[in-house]
Amino acid sequence: MSCKINSLSPPFPCKLCTKKSKFRRRRRSTIFFSFSSEKQENTISTSIEPSTTESYTVSFKTEKGCKLEISRYPDFEYDAEGGIGTGVGAKVTENSTESDLPVSFDLETLYIPPLTSSTTKFLGLPLPPFLKIDIVPQAFQGSINQESGKVDLEFKARFIFSAGSLYKAAPLLVKTVLTSEESKGIVKSGRGKRLDKEGKCRLVGVATVDPIDDFLMNSFLGLPTECLADLKAVISISSSS
Template identity: 70%
Template sequence: MAFQIHSSHPQILFKIPSFSQIPTKLLPITMSSISISTLIPEQTPKPDVYNVKFKSLEACKLGISRYPDFEYNAQGGKGSGVGKKMVGVDFNGETSVDFDVKSLYIPPLTSLTTKFLGLPLPPFLKIEIVPEIFRGIINIESGKVDLKFKAKFWFSIGSIYKAPPLLVETLLTSEESKGSLRSGNGDRLDEQGKCKLVGVATVEQIDDFLMNSFLDLPTECLAILNATIIFSED
């Protein structure tokens, strides 16, 4: 193919070589102008620290010794804590969670929150729950929950009678908890953060003949707690 160029100089014919005539060394293949980030989708790394919010819900149960379970509405309980990603070669979702027990509130058992054999607790009878430890491991991918719970249960009847505290220490889990007298099965966290936690604990005798006799201490108690646990980055 020939192109004719007009100029003041004598006419010169230029012939452009075809692509097959261009030396191979003049057509190098290079990726230097392509960024690697355009080839691999950018992924936002998961945070190492989370804020964790806890709320207790209704339809819970508490049982002790061989007595029928108490029906317990724990709605209104709340707490906050910090979750930290477990250090390891591969992160599989396990997160260490520690709740601030100073701000953790669990509603007391009263005639307004608790029923026994279908009837509200007698007036003036009250069992306060004072948490001392609430921490453990939550797998944010599988939903498995294992939280160590330690609290004092203060039993009182108005201003007439107040027993020494019952010390309860157990592992609240979304799996199975089983003792010699009591047992229960939990439910793992769902997409909305709801779960059912169960825990069996041994309650030792206290320095109170009336409570030891009435509850047949030492004995086992069972806690079934419906709750929501929400993780956030803020």
């Protein structure tokens, strides 16, 4: 008795690539399963057919008109223009009806502008010159539906508050899914906007920020608390196969 099973494509790797990935045809392989008893011995042969994988290059840019919300404070107006990142995408095309493109961005190319007096306003006024919040990405990956324009990207980063050379807080770990759909927490919520024909979109994500080993920062922000990221971005996808 024999049966033919088409192999499923493996999940896109969580480890972000530092070089362009080369996607190749899978080799044909045959796996044998056997079982035996005192009366008989049977062998089942299963052939795994090769599948074709199409690769893509994905670019990500952030624009003006973004905002950040945290705790009970009013919105921070955030000009994220200049943020950039490059990633890769891969999709198995043979016998596939999936429209989602798994993507993963290279951390070495990913840059999110810090919150400073030149990029951020609070209550209509620039942040004091000595205040700075660096954003250090730890992960950026997910899926993009090229037909519907839906975007879901897992984003994890460390936010580091500093006041000149006098004070530097322990990093705040923020983990959320930046989505073109609705993101809703217990207190905060936001709605994004799907990719248009020019690749423009609005991505939102609610995250819970846990307390850190810093009494001053815990008290100032009222940790644990929720924060909301609201980013205007441009995502471009091109075939590299």
